[in-house]
Amino acid sequence: MDKILQEIADEAYEVARLRRNGVQPTRDRVFAEVLAELEANGDAMRFVNSKGRIAWKATPRLRDYLKDLELEAEEDLEDEF
């Protein structure tokens, strides 16, 4: 899993863990749910990595979106100073 998706999945796992109702969610289960949702939204895609295994990465769309957010944040920061 690439860095972007790893961060999203880690965050989702922490949220799930904090709001558990007596049931401890497994990390893999939360990750699977998050990846399925991201894929359905067009934000994650599966691929075969260089070791020949199925892995996941952010789609170009999600990368572009995050890049735009980053640029906006940098511009806002520059405006403030």
Place this chain on the structure above:
Amino acid sequence: MHNGEATTIPLSTEAMRANLLRLEREWEMVQESRDRDAIYGYLTAVFELVVCWAKEGKAVRRACRALYLRRHNSEREPEPFAALILCTADRGKLDDRMSSKWSRVLRYAAEFKDLDEPLRDFIKRKGGINKCASRFARRLGRGRQRRDCSPHSTR
């Protein structure tokens, strides 16, 4: 799973639609670009998706689903690369010959490309799209079958 082991995450209809949409966007980018290498972006996206489906052992079944979602009838078992190209490239701008050629190129790459070599580099190293298509015919396609069946064949 998160370390890259085989996934058991099912491909929902929404996920299938999102994948097709992503390939359609890649195709649009090719159309908008003046860069003659832009086509490799689209071919790479198609290639990666089918290779992944094949790894999960579901390439043909998912190709059927894609065709169904895009309302294409398929009486025969579809060839996954050709099916995805049919589903995502604009038919007005792509004829059957071109689509078939790209499908042959991708099947050739699926057979002979190293996992860590970018598709574009592989195709260029092998002489380009047309060369790869004819290499496929020679090594894996009907050309090979004809030779194998000929009375002079040593096989």
